[in-house]
Amino acid sequence: MLGFDAGSVTTSLRRVVATAQNGLEVLRLGGLETDAVPSSFTVVARDPMYRLRRYFADENPSGPPVVLVPPMMMAADVYDVTRDQGGVGLLHAAGMDPWVVDFGSPATEEGGWNRTLTDHIVAISEIVDLVARETGRDVHLAGYSQGGMFCYQAAAYRSSRNIASIVTFGSPVDTLAALPLGIPAGVATRGAEFLAEHVFTRLAVTDWMARTGFQLLDPAKTVKSRIDFLLQLHDRDALLPRESQRRFLAMDGWVAWSGPAVAELLTQFVVHNRMMTGGFSIRGKVVSLTELTVPILAFVGEVDDIGQPLAVRGIRRAAPRAQVFEADLRAGHFGLVVGSTAATQTWPITSKWLDWREGNGPRPLEVRAMSYDDHPPSESGVSVSARLVHTAATIAEVGVGIGRGAVSAAAGAVRGSREISTEAVRTLPKLAKLGQLQPHSPVSMGRLLAEQNRRAPSAECFVFDDRVYSYAAVNERIDNVVRGLIAHGIRPAMHIGVLMETRPSALAAVAALSRIGAVAVLVQPSPDVGVALRLGRAEMVIVDPENLDSAVDLGFEVLVLGGGESRALSIPTSDTVVDLEQVDPSSIDLPGWYVPNPGRARELAFVLFSGSGDTLAAKYVTNYRWALSAFGTAGSAGLSRSDTVYCLAPLHHSAGLLVAVGGALAGGSRIALSRGLAPERFADEVQRYGVTVVSYTWAMMRDLLDHPDLPEPRLHPIRLFIGSGMPVNLWRRTVDRLAPARVLEFYASTEGDVVLANVAGVKIGSKGRPLPGSGRVALAAYDPVTARFVTDDHGFVRDCADDEPGVLLGRPGLDDVSGSYMRGVFEAGDVWTPTELMFRRDEGGDFWLLGNKRSVVLTAHGPVYPQPVVDAVSGLDQVDLAVTYGVGDPGEQWAVCAVTLRPGASLGARAVGEALAAVPAEQRPDLVHVVADIPVSAAFRPVDEALRAAGLPTPGPRAWYADGLGEYRRLTKAVAADRFSTSAGASSVGRSGS
Structure with missing residues (x-):
């Protein structure tokens, strides 16, 4: 007969009663009463955007001020979940002066649902000013998760002023490097773009949505914590130490997000990933993390699947001017700032970091310099072993049999194929659109701008002088210019000259003419202005203030546009000089004939020019030809809204108007307009604007590559150079110096449908193959x-x-x-x-x-084609520029190749011969010589007129001749007199042993 254990029954009954009592308390109050007392603080500043807390203010803190910034979706109490283990308490105990930003909840603040991401960043910048004034010291700025992103952005916005250092906890920077749950970057960007444009413009994120979303990012851990809580519900003493943390995560710690703030977050930092590329916009100002110059400490959670290590370590590449350090912890996302790991490691390390930065101690042993290594797209930075151990342990505790690590691995395995298909999906529609165009199809620059405005009016159209302009603002400006032009007699099909520097008003003028249906005759400032305007059949001319003087005496009515608010015209207005900026657009009634963007594919849109002086020629560009370049560039370069296209070429050049501006508009990319080519400006604007694609012409890059401020390889956002005419050696130098960027070389006839593109970039010097969709x-x-x-x-x-x-x-x-x-x-x-x-x-x-047919050198030994010779000698590292030209009468010309050398380089006969061995013997130049300078045109194309006029090279140690046996030898006076004198005749230099 079995015995009856009364003690066991009594214990079980007590356990049931305790479970019921504790469960009832949880149901009634949301949790167990812990009698925990929060750390004391004083609200020292109030604003519609925030409340600024100063903790332990009554103790007159004298330590270094630390401003702690919470994420947008989390309550400020994240830094004080438990007083004895919370961030503010531990920092205070270590002698620091903790301040916390409390954004409150948009649901309870006036105008809260209209808050933007920019409002949060500007608020943090204002708080830094306030704390610096109050304490008289520079501020240490610290943030958890998105709060750390805010810290980076606010510090960059204020160019690191009054900031002693930045500390972040699990804060992603390269948001597309390692996404939660292994989501492919292409899927994330398309999904984020859709949500930003169509969902969060109408919907906010409530606190329960934020809480649920956070928990779903690590569902196994969420389930485990809930089961643990239920299994220990009878043991109040075991639950109380973690109850504040549990209640914070389960209920109290979450606040709503306003829709505009979420939309801006998704657009700028997911779709465009502009924390990495730079060029994000804060109140119209362009900002880049390259402006960070203060020391940075980033805490990295080794098993953090939200702020994954690779995403966090992106700060090393994004902020090349800052000293960047990291501290690695075996912790997940929340564990970085709350819990036992945070109490024993995160906050003590932070305190020691602050002491070090204040000169009060050594660098913490746990802190090391951060490195950033390139990585395959399938990596996240969470090691396989760490992920397996962490996930397996979590799953084992709750009895779940399927590991999420396996799912993540599977997702990584197919990510490559998804990205390939993403590229095809993005590219093919642009090329397919070309095949749909018919002669009467409506297409024009003005129409494309209007379409982009309808699609996303708040999207960024272009950036200039650190200011960002949306499509809505640009289209409003264009429409205002249209009214001014119409008021002064401009009608469809009229030819109107445009003589302007590259600036927003020039873009507005060209687009406004397109919107009217007029033809823009784009001329460059030069002595040929008058001739070009007459060749282009211009009836009047639009100028900016800088070009007013050169236009007034040409016999045209002059319309002045742009120049800024403080400009002053050098010539007073008159019957022939009109200041369009003084015209009130609202006072102009549009005529009945005006239909916006009437241009058809076959109609003339622009007149460009090539050559100069006697060789000046007009090139006629139809709307279709412009669209061909625009969509062809966008398709072959894979341009998207994530790109910023740097327009170095002037608008009067096809590389500027057709390739850079056209391609960016067709791809929905942002245009970065520059005031011209200057190495220091290029290096600065590339980083600050987040330039991903650079347009070039000919030898434009040669003055840039050796500039000391040029960013180091892989520490810049550039992925592609697009243009035409880049010399072979410059091509190689560009891809080496600015790796991993590559070159996409185009050839496009100004008239007709011929477009070639070297998309692969493998055959350096080749113009590639016909572009799909072109003729x-x-x-x-x-x-x-x-x-x-x-x-x-x-x-x-x-x-x-x-x-x-x-x-x-x-x-x-x-x-x-x-x-x-x-x-x-x-x-x-x-x-x-x-x-x-x-x-x-x-x-x-x-x-x-x-x-060119006309540039072929007709020698006694046959035709010498100039470009293969230039390509061959340009392959030498010593050579800077090269040109090939003929001296003498056709049929008896000498083929001469002139080169300039890079600084400190020397060239000999053997190197010349080896380089030219790739050219067929009969097509090699008769003479090669080094010259001091080869002039370049306004488009950076090497020109040979002066060299040709100078005649044959002077004998000497830097001139060589072809000996007829496949070798090049030094040109002496005797050889020159014997073989190359006028009386000798070209026939004396044969290829058969002469």
Whole structure:
């Protein structure tokens, strides 16, 4: 017979009663009464955005002030969950002066639901001023999670003024490097963009939504903590030490987010990831973390799946001018600031850091310099072992059999293929749009700006002089300029000159003419202004104040636009000089004929110019041709709203108007306008604006690469250079000096549909292949000696074989303004538009420029194509610039290659011969020489007119000639007199042993 254990029954009954009593208290009060007393504080400042608490103020603290910033969704009490283990109590005990920012809840503050992210950042900046004034000391700024992001952003906004150091706890910077739950970056950006534009403009995040979202990011731990609580509900003594922390996470610690603040957070720091790239906007001012110059300590949770280590360590790359340190803890996200790990490690390390920065102690042993290594997209920074141990332990305690680590690993395995498909999804629609255009399709620059404004009026259109302008503001400015232009007689199809520096008003003028349907004749400031305006059939001219003097005597009515609020015109207004800025747009009634953006694909949109002096020529660009470049650039460069495109080229150059501005508008990217090329400005603006794509022309990059302020490789946001004409050696230097950026080289005929792009960037120097969506391209056999196309037995032009020189032709498509057609070229009835350029096509289908038909040097040993010679010698590290030209009469010319050398470099005959060995023997130059300078045009294209006029090179140690045996030798006076004198004749230099 079994015995009856009365003691066991009594214990069980007591346990049941205790469980019931404690459970009833939890149901009635939300938790157990702990009798915990919060740390004492005084509210020293009140504002609609915040309450500023100073803890232990009655004790007259004299230690260094520490301002603690909570995340936007969490209560300020996160730093005082338990007095004996909370951040403020422990910092105070260590001799610090803790202050805490209390943003309150948008639900209870007046105007709270309209708060923006910018409001929070500006509030923190104001608090730094207040605390610095009150204490007379620089402030240590510290923040948890998003609060740390606020600290970085506010410090950058105020250029680190009055800030002694920054301390962050699990604060992500590279938000796309390691997302919670292994979410692919492409999915995150598209989802964040949708939420920002369509959800949070109408909806806020309530406190229960914030709490639930936080818990779902680590569901296993959430379930474990709840089961632990229920299993110990009978043991009040065991629960009380952690009850304040449990109640904070389960109920009390969460506050709502305003919709505008969440939308701004998603747009700037998820979609655009501008903590890393720079160029985020605070009240219209462009800000970058590169402006941080104070010491930074970032706490990294080794098993933090919210502020993952790689995302946190992004600060090292984003703030290259700051000393950045880290402290690694075996903790999750919340455990970094609350709980036993925080009490025994986080806050003591923080105190020792503050002492060190104040000169009162050594650097903490736990603090080390942070490094930032490149990583594959599948990594998060949470080590596999740490993740497995942490996850397995958590799961084992609650009996769950499936590890989330396996799910994360699976997500990482497919991430690469998802990113490839994301790129295709982003690119193909832009290229497909080209194929949908018909001659009567409505398309223009003005229309594209209006479409982007309708899609996202608050999105950023461009940045200039540290100010950001939204699409809404830009379109309003354009519409105002439209009214002023119409009031002064401008109508559709009129040709209007634009003589302006690169500035917002120039962009507004060109877009306004497009919106009217007029033709913008873009001319550069030069002695050829009058000739260019007449070639472009301009009827009046729009200028900025800087170019007013050069325009008034040209015989045109002059309209002055832009120049800033404090400008003063050098010439008073009159019947022929009108100040558009003095026109009140609201006083102008639009005429009945005005229809915004009437431009059709086949209609003329712009007139650009090439050459100078006697070679000045007008180039006619239709709306379709502009759209071809715009969407082609956006598609091949993968431009998106995450990009900021740096427009270095002036708007009157095709690289500025068609590639940089057009591509950015088509891709929805932000445009960064620059006042011109200057190495110090480039280095500064690239970092501050968060430039991801840089447009270039020809040798533009050569003066930039050696500048000491240029950012180090991998510590800059640039991913791509796009443009045309970059010399081979400059290409290599660019990708080496500014890794991991690459070069996307284009060739686009100003007229017609021919667009080539070297998208892969593997064959340096190649112009690439025809862009999908552009017109068909062909190479027609051409004899430069006779200046005629080579025909077959039936009289048709012969299509070039691989590596055979020929003239590039393109299908005319929708572009019908040039009129330079060829019919019956390869077959009866076909129609092609010829370019002036010769190319060869390699066996892989890539096109290589040989030079203009007129620039081919006609020697006694055959034609010498200038570009292959330039490419060959430009491959030498010693060479800076190179040009190839002819001296003498056609058919008896000498082919001469002139080079300049990089500082400190020297060049010899052997290096010249080795470099030119890649060129067929009969196409090598007769002479190579080093010159002091090769002039470049306004577009940075090397020009050879002065060198050609100077004649043959002077004999000496830096001039070499081809000896006819495949070698180059020093040019002496005797050899020059014997072989290269006028009387000797070109025929004396053959390739058969002469």
